[in-house]
Amino acid sequence: MSLDQFVLAASAGDGILDKLNTGDILATLFFFTLLMLLLKKFAWGPLMGIMDQRAELIASEIDEAEKSRAESAKLLEEQRALLKEARTEAQAIVENAKQQGDAQRADIMETARAEAARLKENAAAEIANEKEKAILAVREEFVSMSILAAEKVLGKEVSEEDNRALIEETIQKAGESR
Amino acid sequence: MNHVNPKWEFLGLTFNPSNILMLAVTCLVVFLIAFISTRNMTLKPTGMQNFMEWVMDFVKGIIKSNMDWKTGGRFHLLALTLIMFIFVANMLGLPFAIAYDHVLWWKSPTADPTITMTLAVMVLVLTHYYGVKMTGVKNYLLGFTKPLAFMTPLKIIEEFANTLTLGLRLYGNIYAGEILIGLLAGLATAGVGGFLGAILPAMAWQGFSIFIGTIQAFIFVMLSMVYMSHKVSTDH
Secondary structure: OHHHHHHHHHHHOOOHHHHOOHHHHHHHHHHHHHHHHHHHHHHHHHHHHHHHHHHHHHHHHHHHHHHHHHHHHHHHHHHHHHHHHHHHHHHHHHHHHHHHHHHHHHHHHHHHHHHHHHHHHHHHHHHHHHHHHHHHHHHHHHHHHHHHHHHHHHOOOOOHHHHHHHHHHHHHHHHHHO | OOOEOOOEEEOOEEEOHHHHHHHHHHHHHHHHHHHHHOOOOOOOOOHHHHHHHHHHHHHHHHHHOOOOHHHHHHHHHHHHHHHHHHHHHHHHOOOOOEEEOOEEEEOOHHHOHHHHHHHHHHHHHHHHHHHHHHHHHHHHHHHHHOOOHHHHHHHHHHHHHHHHHHHHHHHHHHHHHHHHHHHHHHHHOOOHHHHHHHHHHHHHHHHHHHHHHHHHHHHHHHHHHHHHHHHHOOOO
8 A cells, every 4th residue: 555655764764765655746836837827827817807807897897886876967967957947037037927927907997987988077077068058959959939929929030130139148148047 | 456556667766657648548537528618619608618617616616716816817727627637546446457467557636646746746846836937036045934933944844844745745645535435346256246245335435535535636626726825925
């Protein structure tokens, strides 16, 4: 067995190179070193490279995410301020419109009221006018009829022109006394 | 069971061709695993790349638990190669052992003390090398007088004890596992009753051997890094 050989070789002292597997020792070292170099060239090196690359990528992605998060927070704040501003503005516009509407309503009412008053006044004036006209017409008629009656009574033609003035005067007087 | 090892002499050196064969097979398997899993690498890992990255992170974790990654990073390749090499070596002897004319050819290379002791000595020599290189000769020598000066002889003995235990622990575990598997295999081929009797313990022991092989690979690398950190870090 190998262990026996090993122990014997160690204790015997003489001919140690014959008993000890010196060749195996060298072969082990050779194979191990070779394997290590091959792994370094073909597996460890590239894999470490890609793992470092990934670590870098992740780090940069985290930075990027942090940056975009801050940016979006800023944008959000901005949007919020804008929204607030817009809301205030809208409120002001509505308030304004309401005020304007009130003013306009008052205005229209005022105009309508004035118009109505004016129409009423006009109507009153016209009525007075018509009344005057009617009275005048009645008076004229009355004068003619009086003259006619007087003609019939007197049986003679009186100058219409002379009497008219006289009668009108009389009526005027009568109207005034009444 | 009385297998003997083949033996070649070349340039005054003694070779065990079975060891050479198994070392080559181990290296080939490890290399193929690593090589195939690192083809078509992408930033978003898939399949085998995930596995390989997991192994690398695992080894990184072992190193980080012992020392600062800034000093320990340079041992990453060493530890990665060690753990994959020892793990594959431990597993190779599990499914079968091939003996031809009573000469054992296929086995775990780590079931040979020469190989495990070579690895252990290599690791310990590297710890001393890096101890001198990274902390300077003065600090390296002062390290032997800590924590107390009169403990220096113990510290020196410790270095040899570390080397021996590191190599022989691995060898002992794997060799014992192979012996037992060999015994159970012998029982199984003895007859129908033997086969029936051996089938359950053989399966159990194979499973246990996988566990032991994995644990031993981990322990070897872990202890290597512990010894390394004792030498290279100044805060001890």
